[in-house]
Amino acid sequence: MDTTFMARAIQLALENVRSGNGGPFGSVIVKDGIMLAEAANQVTATNDPTAHAEVLAIRQACHKLADFELRGCHLYTSCEPCPMCLGAIYWARIDKVFFASLAADAAHAGFDDSAIYSEIAQPHQHREIPMIPMMREEALAAFYAWEEHPGKIRY
Numbered sequence: 001m002d003t004t005f006m007a008r009a010i011q012l013a014l015e016n017v018r019s020g021n022g023g024p025f026g027s028v029i030v031k032d033g034i035m036l037a038e039a040a041n042q043v044t045a046t047n048d049p050t051a052h053a054e055v056l057a058i059r060q061a062c063h064k065l066a067d068f069e070l071r072g073c074h075l076y077t078s079c080e081p082c083p084m085c086l087g088a089i090y091w092a093r094i095d096k097v098f099f100a101s102l103a104a105d106a107a108h109a110g111f112d113d114s115a116i117y118s119e120i121a122q123p124h125q126h127r128e129i130p131m132i133p134m135m136r137e138e139a140l141a142a143f144y145a146w147e148e149h150p151g152k153i154r155y
Helices: 003-019 053-065 083-092 103-108 114-121 136-148
Strands: 026-031 034-040 073-079 096-101
Touching: 003 026, 003 034, 003 053, 003 073, 003 096, 026 053, 034 053, 053 073, 053 083, 073 083, 073 103, 083 114
Parallel strands: 073 096
Antiparallel strands: 026 034, 026 073
């Protein structure tokens, strides 16, 4: 745990708000005490709903390491990660996450992701956005091809 890296994540969040570039979120990724990446939320600046600070920092760190996994890395983020960022963190296999403010603090400021957590737990047919299964048998062909592919890289 390093307060310098968390202070930088918080500073990125504050600077982002003050500059008008996006929401109040900043993240830093560190490996072996060296900062690999840093990012601030860019959702409104780029019209990209996936441009959360954590996701952008993960992309930078993976690019820098030329690897899709961030084993051995720590993420410092100004706020508890949302469901999307949490998924990205797990897919990247980050070792440890340090966060400052809570999801409840973000919700109080208008960034409430509790509905997403509730939706994930719902059966497909009961979700707010209809999730309609179709053409499963045809789609399975891609998984069969993957299983047989000799050069596949598991992740």
